[in-house]
Amino acid sequence: MTLREIKELLKAEVIYGEEHLDIEIEFAGGSDMMSDVLAFGQPGLLLLTGLSNSQSVRTADIIEAKAIIYVRGKRPDDVGINLAKEKELPLLSTQYMMYSACGILYSKGLPGVPRP
Amino acid sequence: MASSDLELSERFEISGSDFSKAGTISTKIKGILQEIGIESSVIRRAAIASYEAEMNVVMYAKRGTLILNITPEKLHLKLEDNGPGINDIEKAMQEGFSTATDKMREMGFGAGMGLPNIKRNADRFEITSEPGKGTSLNIIFCLNRA
Numbered sequence: 001m002t003l004r005e006i007k008e009l010l011k012a013e014v015i016y017g018e019e020h021l022d023i024e025i026e027f028a029g030g031s032d033m034m035s036d037v038l039a040f041g042q043p044g045l046l047l048l049t050g051l052s053n054s055q056s057v058r059t060a061d062i063i064e065a066k067a068i069i070y071v072r073g074k075r076p077d078d079v080g081i082n083l084a085k086e087k088e089l090p091l092l093s094t095q096y097m098m099y100s101a102c103g104i105l106y107s108k109g110l111p112g113v114p115r116p
Numbered sequence: 117m118a119s120s121d122l123e124l125s126e127r128f129e130i131s132g133s134d135f136s137k138a139g140t141i142s143t144k145i146k147g148i149l150q151e152i153g154i155e156s157s158v159i160r161r162a163a164i165a166s167y168e169a170e171m172n173v174v175m176y177a178k179r180g181t182l183i184l185n186i187t188p189e190k191l192h193l194k195l196e197d198n199g200p201g202i203n204d205i206e207k208a209m210q211e212g213f214s215t216a217t218d219k220m221r222e223m224g225f226g227a228g229m230g231l232p233n234i235k236r237n238a239d240r241f242e243i244t245s246e247p248g249k250g251t252s253l254n255i256i257f258c259l260n261r262a
Binding site for chain 2: 032033034035036037038039043049051053054055056058059061062063064079
């Protein structure tokens with residue numbers, strides 16, 4: 001599924017990365033705890049999170065995530081947005097809450113993180 | 117900066133409580149490792165361990181140092197801080213055990229996963245701590261480089 005399709009399914013707004021919407025996303029995971037993301041994340045992850053400070057972007061970069069979707073209409077701070085631009089990591093924001101956003105993507109065939 | 121067949125050593129100062137810069141050193145280290153051509157799976161594990169360890173220093177100590185040492189055989193991250201130290205290391209190594217404050221949790225950390233995450237990603241992990249003085253970590257990754 002492309003990030004563009006995900007954007008449409010979640011009626012998401014693009015905060016950064018309009019030019020990267022055609023990347024292919026193969027799996028996703030959701031958490032507000034960055035240590036959990038560091039523990040379960042795998043390269044290529046689409047991260048759904050409600051944590052909107054710059055640590056969300058830094059964590060995504062460290063685990064080589066492909067993009068971040070902020071749930072509940074959250075948006076990262078400027079530090080986060082600038083870091084995402086530097087790392088070319090697309091950031092989107094959806095009004096859906098975590099459970100609904102994950103459920104919509106899962107029901108359309110986007111699986112969770114593959115078991116190691 | 118050393119090329120891939122040379123040894124490399126760099127020292128970084130970590131400022132405690134400076135959440136705005138938290139993680140920048142680990143991002144820098146990841147860049148260095150990519151530049152000198154370390155294997156990508158090692159980079160990822162080292163970046164995660166470094167980031168968790170850096171966050172611990174930021175969250176708990178006033179200051180700390182991170183020394184990155186690379187030889188053809190291994191990548192060594194050595195961290196030392198002047199934080200409160202850890203009373204019971206065995207307990208601190210258990211997933212879910214945490215002494216984090218609300219501020220730390222707001223940053224997305226403090227779930228009691230940091231030290232276990234570091235250990236899980238490292239090939240060798242040593243921790244020593246003295247309550248009231250600080251904590252020191254040796255995090256080692258083996259490099260299969262000719």
